[in-house]
Amino acid sequence: MTLRFLSTVAIAGLLLSCAQAKEEKTTNLIQETVAVAEQQIGFQTELIERSGKVLIPRTVKNDKIQYVSIEDWTSGFFAGSMWYMYDLTGNEKWKTLGVKYTEHLDSAKYLTWHHDVGFMINSSYGNALRVTGNEAYKEVMIEAARSLATRFRPIPGVIQSWDEDRGWQGKRGWSCPVIIDNMMNLELFFEATRLSGDSSYYKMAVSHADVTMANHFRDDYSSYHVVDYDKIKGGARSHETAQGFSDASAWARGQAWAIYGYTVCYRETGDKRYLSLAENIYKYLFNHPRMPADYVPYWDFDAPDIPNEPRDASAAAIIASALYEMSTYTTNTVYKATADKIIASLASPAYLATVGTNHHFLLRHSVGSIPHGHEVDVPLNYADYYFLEALVRKQKLEATK
Ligand code: GLY
Numbered sequence: 506m507t508l509r510f511l512s513t514v515a516i517a518g519l520l521l522s523c524a525q526a527k528e529e530k531t532t533n534l535i536q537e538t539v540a541v542a543e544q545q546i547g548f549q550t551e552l553i554e555r556s557g558k559v560l561i562p563r564t565v566k567n568d569k570i571q572y573v574s575i576e577d578w579t580s581g582f583f584a585g586s587m588w589y590m591y592d593l594t595g596n597e598k599w600k601t602l603g604v605k606y607t608e609h610l611d612s613a614k615y616l617t618w619h620h621d622v623g624f625m626i627n628s629s630y631g632n633a634l635r636v637t638g639n640e641a642y643k644e645v646m647i648e649a650a651r652s653l654a655t656r657f658r659p660i661p662g663v664i665q666s667w668d669e670d671r672g673w674q675g676k677r678g679w680s681c682p683v684i685i686d687n688m689m690n691l692e693l694f695f696e697a698t699r700l701s702g703d704s705s706y707y708k709m710a711v712s713h714a715d716v717t718m719a720n721h722f723r724d725d726y727s728s729y730h731v732v733d734y735d736k737i738k739g740g741a742r743s744h745e746t747a748q749g750f751s752d753a754s755a756w757a758r759g760q761a762w763a764i765y766g767y768t769v770c771y772r773e774t775g776d777k778r779y780l781s782l783a784e785n786i787y788k789y790l791f792n793h794p795r796m797p798a799d800y801v802p803y804w805d806f807d808a809p810d811i812p813n814e815p816r817d818a819s820a821a822a823i824i825a826s827a828l829y830e831m832s833t834y835t836t837n838t839v840y841k842a843t844a845d846k847i848i849a850s851l852a853s854p855a856y857l858a859t860v861g862t863n864h865h866f867l868l869r870h871s872v873g874s875i876p877h878g879h880e881v882d883v884p885l886n887y888a889d890y891y892f893l894e895a896l897v898r899k900q901k902l903e904a905t906k
Contacts, residue, residue, distance in 0.1 A: 531845070535900055538852045539593045541860055542867055542893065546590060549865035550602055559609040564873065564883050565864045575613045578621035581629035582890040584610060588632035589893035593900065600636065607633040607642075614648040617655045620666045623690025625649075628890060631696060643700045650697030650706050653690060661734035662712040664690060673877075680742060681734040685721055685759045688714065688766025695773040707773075714770045718782060720744075721763070726785040727755040727806070728763045748874040754807035758872075760790055761823035768827045771834060780834055783827070790824065791843060799850040800843065804872040815881055818856050819871040819888035821847050826891045829898035841902065848899060851892055858884070868892055 552570075553560045560572040563579045573580055587603035590596070607629045614630075616622045626649035634642040656665045658681050666684045667674040674682060694710035697703070720732045720741045730746040749756030764786040771779040790796060795803065795811050801821040808814040828844035850856060856868050863869055866884030873880025 531899075531903060534849065534852055535593075535896055535903075538857065538896060541857060542590065543594060543596075544860045545858060545863070545865050545867055546586060546889075548861070550587075552865070559606060561606075561886075562864075562866070563886050564880050565866070566880075566883075568864075570864050575610050575625075576616060578619065578624055579886055580610055580613060581625040581627070582886040585628035585632050586886070586890050586893055588636055589890070589897050591636060592897045593893065603633060603636070611645065614645050615652055616649075617652045618668060618671070620653065620656055620664055620687050620690055622649050622652050623693040627690075627693045627696070631693070646693065647697050647701045650693055650701075653693060654706065654709060657709045657713075658734070658736050660736060660739040662716045662739070663687075663734055664709065664713050665736075666731075674747070677733075677745070677747075679731075679733040681736040682731050683713075683717065683721075683734060684731050684747065685717070685728045685766075686762045688717060688770075689762050691766060692769050692773075695769070710770070711774060711776075714767070714779065718767075718778070722782070726782070726789040728759050728786075730756050730759045746876075748876060750805040750808050750875075754805050755789075756805050757802040757817045757820040758804075758823065760786060760802075760806075761820040761827070764790070764831075765823050765827035768830050768834075772830065780831075783831055784835075787828070787831070787840065787843075799855070800847045801850050801856065801870070804875055808875075815872050815875070816870050817872045818851060818868045819885050819891065821851060822868065822888050822891035822895060825851070826895040826898060829895060829902060832902070844895065844899070848892075848895055 549562060561575070561580050561583050562570050563573045563577065564571050584603060584606035587599050587606055591599035591603055610625065610629050613622065613625050626646060630642050630645045633639065634646060653664065658665050661681055663681065663683045664687055665681045666687045667682050669675065669679045669682065691710040691713060694706040698707040721728050729744040730749045732744055733742045734740065735742050745752045746754065746756060749759065764783050767779045767783040767786070770776065771783065793806055795806050797803070801816045801818055803811050803814045804817040825844040825847040828840045832841035832844065851868060856870055858867060858869055863884050867889040869884060870882055871885040871888040872882065873885065875881055
């Protein structure tokens with residue numbers, strides 16, 4: 506054996522043990538994070554079970570857990586987290602709770618006064634159907650899609666997000682406001698077409714995605730939060746914000762909804778334009794000079810006091826989950842590597858709660874809406890939901906390697 510051969514063998518051995526060490530490190534990260542989740546979410550569900558009611562924890566205010574009604578846009582995420590805990594642990598306890606908390610949301614399928622029925626029913630019943638195959642859940646999904654379809658406005662070709670005459674939104678002079686978040690409701694439409702055979706849901710989803718692609722994005726692929734359309738004549742009337750720093754700014758969670766939403770649209774249609782848009786949003790986000798080194802964005806990329814602005818862990822979790830899915834559609838390894846880096850940050854003590862703290866939520870440091878003075882630097886149930894979803898996706902990707 507020559508010296509050269511021996512050193513080649515030694516280098517190969519070293520590389521192999523580095524790869525094994527990396528794999529073990531990521532397995533440990535998932536296991537350790539799931540162990541924290543089992544305890545934290547376990548405490549949360551014990552509190553609920555002891556109350557004798559079905560409660561839906563959304564966030565924390567004045568040191569108290571805030572529970573919401575089933576009409577709240579976040580009502581499906583806690584039930585959805587039960588299904589991801591079941592995926593991650595195989596423990597039947599989470600399945601039993603998943604059924605109970607999901608079925609509590611049954612009447613949400615009739616909700617027509619805002620667009621969020623897609624978020625609510627897809628995160629709860631969508632996961633319940635995926636795991637159990639229960640026929641009754643199919644009907645709930647189809648009924649919810651019928652409700653969402655009542656908000657489709659054929660002239661502009663979009664699903665109207667908010668009523669123009671209700672609440673604080675009613676004071677903005679809008680005709681047909683559409684927020685980028687609405688991209689997340691399309692998954693319900695695609696699923697409803699599969700379940701019912703009625704292609705009208707698919708067509709509405711594609712129309713909404715195309716009109717949003719044409720109107721919601723700036724030249725640098727950042728997204729506006731709100732585009733107001735003319736319900737009668739069609740076309741965009743204005744480009745604004747509701748939850749971002751300004752009309753011209755890039756609200757972090759909005760960018761997260763955009764990259765996630767177009768990844769789903771590519772999955773469902775195979776239309777390369779959607780994947781290409783998601784890739785361009787990725788470039789905007791991860792080449793941005795104000796993207797922090799740990800990849801957990803500030804609540805708005807244009808917030809005036811960066812680096813002294815709150816981070817938004819919810820945006821990071823949504824982006825990570827989207828990137829794991831995107832990584833399966835291309836040979837570019839950067840998407841999974843970036844998602845892994847986000848998850849390593851979120852699973853670190855900087856964001857992941859120590860067991861027994863954080864009012865039994867998993868992640869710290871999310872933002873609801875700074876312009877409304879609402880939920881600043883708090884835990885949020887949807888940050889936890891997308892974090893768990895990202896862990897499920899990471900685990901599956903690594904198991905199939
Ligand atoms: N869909 C509302 C939000 O992202 O805050």
